[in-house]
Amino acid sequence: MRGAMIYAPGDIRFETLDDPKILHPTDAVIRTAVTCVCGSDLWPYRGLEPTESPHPMGHEYVGFVEEVGSEVTAVRPGQFVIGSFATSDSTCANCRNGFPSNCLHREFMSTCQAEYVRIPNAQGTLVAADGVPGKELWPSLLAVSDVMGTGWWAAEAAEVKPGGTAVVVGDGAVGLCAVIAAKEMGAERIIAMSRHASRQKLAREFGATDIVAERGEEGVARIKELTGGIGADSVLECVGTGESMQQALHSARPGGNVGFVGVPHDVAVDGQELFFSHVGLRGGPAPVRRYLPDLIDRVQSKRINPGKVFDLTLPLEQVAEGYRAMDERRAIKTLLTP
């Protein structure tokens, strides 16, 4: 089969690779329906995370089950399935506590920009769609496997409540999906922080009631103006830099909540500042598996359409151009079709 490999920052190649096989009785192999490039893939692409040796890329996937190991009974060959970027066995203590992305047997997916993918922990990880969804739904179902699930988690971790105010920091695919989540959870006012016209437009389409283009202390001042002087009930931090975390913490009202879902890079939170703010802080890799049945249903019933975050579609073999377009901010998110 063929798939993407990274060799060094900026160097993505599409190559012939070994076909994935069942290695453990808990594995499945799927034929990729669609896959994509994630904002977090840009960290190694930009050299902000090291690439020690060449390795495959990609952690988002939907596809058709090809083969299952002897212990996999939850899905069967031919089914259209969605899974999380973090695999989970669904039986360990952390899974039972609602944190499958912290499963004691977790493996992070990392080989999904390819024609076929081996899924470890398939029994706990994969969820079958209702029948074979029409192709027009594949992008949204793909989004559910990571960015939509992560936006949902941002809203849950930030304790978005009906009638509340929510600020979304970051206008990438996750931030935009976080707007959808805040809307679905009933936030009355949803303030998207964005400086890009096309992203502002999509944010409004997804449910944002206000746009704030300012950043830093100016951005915080605007948020305060819009929230009765005290800040927002919920802030959804979808970037992962020190600057964005400060933006988020300062935008929350006393006793409000920040959900942070961008993998933090060089972020330290000052204990005393957090203390006097009364702000609650929770983040982490999204427990996507817990949301899958609900989010798949919201997509298949056409209640939400997170697939709109894909504004560039390329054949899988042009994966390198998909990275380039996102790196240069010509695309929010690149869909790849095998």
Next chain:
Amino acid sequence: MRGAMIYAPGDIRFETLDDPKILHPTDAVIRTAVTCVCGSDLWPYRGLEPTESPHPMGHEYVGFVEEVGSEVTAVRPGQFVIGSFATSDSTCANCRNGFPSNCLHREFMSTCQAEYVRIPNAQGTLVAADGVPGKELWPSLLAVSDVMGTGWWAAEAAEVKPGGTAVVVGDGAVGLCAVIAAKEMGAERIIAMSRHASRQKLAREFGATDIVAERGEEGVARIKELTGGIGADSVLECVGTGESMQQALHSARPGGNVGFVGVPHDVAVDGQELFFSHVGLRGGPAPVRRYLPDLIDRVQSKRINPGKVFDLTLPLEQVAEGYRAMDERRAIKTLLTP
């Protein structure tokens, strides 16, 4: 009147001071029934917080209303009242959101180790007891004004739930009151981290089911052993040092919660570590005013007895010895009687 002043680290004096007066129509003046020395008073006493110039000390109080300003109708002269160490107007947005200790008109109390005390924001701050409580209840009612309320907040911020597991880091008065709170909130297992026999004993009396004397990584290993290998649902951090915060964060299970109520001194939380732990973190000055009616009732109905944390009682004029005894860990907490 007479009251305590700090002049420099280790230098507490009991002096004749001006009688407090009503300065604003929202003030009240109370005659102190009992007051005490707080663990946080030891920060300046030990020189870990600067003392720029001599100033009064003390923020815990119960007493009899002497006089009220023209806008104070909630309490009247002669009543026995309890208030929070942080005053609040009960009407601002932060008060209405349940965070009176972040009131937009908050003033921290700081003159309570004295015979009379002026209470700003008296209308929103003071709560009258049911009649004049017997003297045997005064220590517990005094505890409610800070350490018991703060322990309660630690448990609330750590989201202690019926049947859950709770770890209390810190065996000072707040930590011991946090054990009471965890017990009242229905925690099934309450692990107190303590190395002092007398405090271990009181922790058990208050409801601790297990004692862990180890600290650091050894302490974390013991907590993991006691919690199925994953850590506790709730961790109540009642110290405020970098070491105790690490202890707390590492003792929580994935997706668990840390409530931190010790004012942090040189504490920085690593964003990436917090991220991958899925632990929720919330702290701050306790919203004591919100708890007062409930906690006063629990004391007056003799359901809880947090006054037991006072293991030394001195006349107010011996306040300096009260500090010394706590500094040298000869006392958990010193009660002062005018």
